[in-house]
Amino acid sequence: MGSWSTKGIEEVVQKQFPDFNLQDAFSDSAFFYINSDEHIDYPQPITHKVVFIAGLGKIQAKPLEKEYLDIFDSAKKGVILLSFGSNVQSSQMKPEMKKAFLEAFSEFPDINFLWKYENDEDQIAKGYKNVFTGKWLPQNDILDHPKLLAFISHGGMNSVMEGSTKGIPMICIPLAADQSHNSMLLVRRGTAIKLEKNEITKESIIASIKEIIGNEKYRKNAKLLSKMVAAKPTKSEERVVKYAEFAAQFGDTGTLQTQGRHQSIWVLYSIDVIAFLVIVFGVIIAIFVKEGINQFGFYIQLM
Numbered sequence: 001m002g003s004w005s006t007k008g009i010e011e012v013v014q015k016q017f018p019d020f021n022l023q024d025a026f027s028d029s030a031f032f033y034i035n036s037d038e039h040i041d042y043p044q045p046i047t048h049k050v051v052f053i054a055g056l057g058k059i060q061a062k063p064l065e066k067e068y069l070d071i072f073d074s075a076k077k078g079v080i081l082l083s084f085g086s087n088v089q090s091s092q093m094k095p096e097m098k099k100a101f102l103e104a105f106s107e108f109p110d111i112n113f114l115w116k117y118e119n120d121e122d123q124i125a126k127g128y129k130n131v132f133t134g135k136w137l138p139q140n141d142i143l144d145h146p147k148l149l150a151f152i153s154h155g156g157m158n159s160v161m162e163g164s165t166k167g168i169p170m171i172c173i174p175l176a177a178d179q180s181h182n183s184m185l186l187v188r189r190g191t192a193i194k195l196e197k198n199e200i201t202k203e204s205i206i207a208s209i210k211e212i213i214g215n216e217k218y219r220k221n222a223k224l225l226s227k228m229v230a231a232k233p234t235k236s237e238e239r240v241v242k243y244a245e246f247a248a249q250f251g252d253t254g255t256l257q258t259q260g261r262h263q264s265i266w267v268l269y270s271i272d273v274i275a276f277l278v279i280v281f282g283v284i285i286a287i288f289v290k291e292g293i294n295q296f297g298f299y300i301q302l303m
Contacts (some may be wrong), residue, residue, distance in 0.1 A: 030250070040160070049256045051243050056237060058236075061141045064145065079111065080111055081151050082113060082116065084154040087156075090118065113130060113131045114133075150209070193208050
């Protein structure tokens with residue numbers, strides 16, 4: 001983890017602990033938890049210090065209020081949820097992007113669309129009978145409804161985990177940070193479609209919706225992934241407790257520590273060796289090229 005990504009965290013902690021170094025804390029820790037799931041993330045060459053705890057604190061879904069039940073009941077085919085999380089506001093989208101979504105949704109009169117939209121004063125859904133907006137939506141409860149067809153999301157890890165544990169096919173539109181990476185995890189698993197934000201048009205949204213609800217493989221894969229995550233031998237809550245208890249009892253015994261924690265990224269990934277070899281081969285090639293040019297010039301002179 002580079003200093004550019006840890007500086008802010010270090011500055012906060014160093015107000016209380018002046019000598020704190022986050023990189024050292026990672027290196028010297030007995031274990032560290034990551035907000036991901038081994039059945040969703042890419043296979044990685046990692047040590048047993050890494051403990052996957054995605055889905056921690058998952059809340060049991062509650063029955064939907066009548067307002068939302070009516071939306072589901074009035075939809076002939078089902079409902080699609082659109083939410084870009086708590087940090088990204090749909091109300092701040094470019095007007096042409098909002099229009100693209102609305103016009104695309106209007107092409108599916110048998111489907112109702114629930115859109116987390118933060119400004120009721122815009123009345124953005126006015127004139128669109130199958131579009132319903134709200135500043136806040138009970139996302140966890142909506143994702144649990146059997147008539148939910150798909151989830152359009154920004155690809156934040158919390159949304160990825162919520163959609164995956166519920167077995168919902170997703171259309172991911174990554175906006176920043178790790179969202180593109182998270183989206184590709186689901187694409188790889190065959191549970192989602194990735195749509196770039198600069199490719200959002202009425203036509204691309206329509207095509208994505210048709211694919212995600214029309215191709216049964218997405219729902220089939222999503223349901224399988226949901227079952228796999230639910231059937232793991234140890235739940236995230238249990239992992240957190242047991243690994244914390246183990247660390248409290250034994251501390252950092254060093255048995256899981258690797259020499260790589262003391263090495264820079266240049267040494268750890270042999271970048272210095274690779275760079276040296278590239279330079280050596282480059283010099284050799286340059287010598288051969290130069291000799292070839294000299295030989296060619298010599299033959300020209302003889303002619």
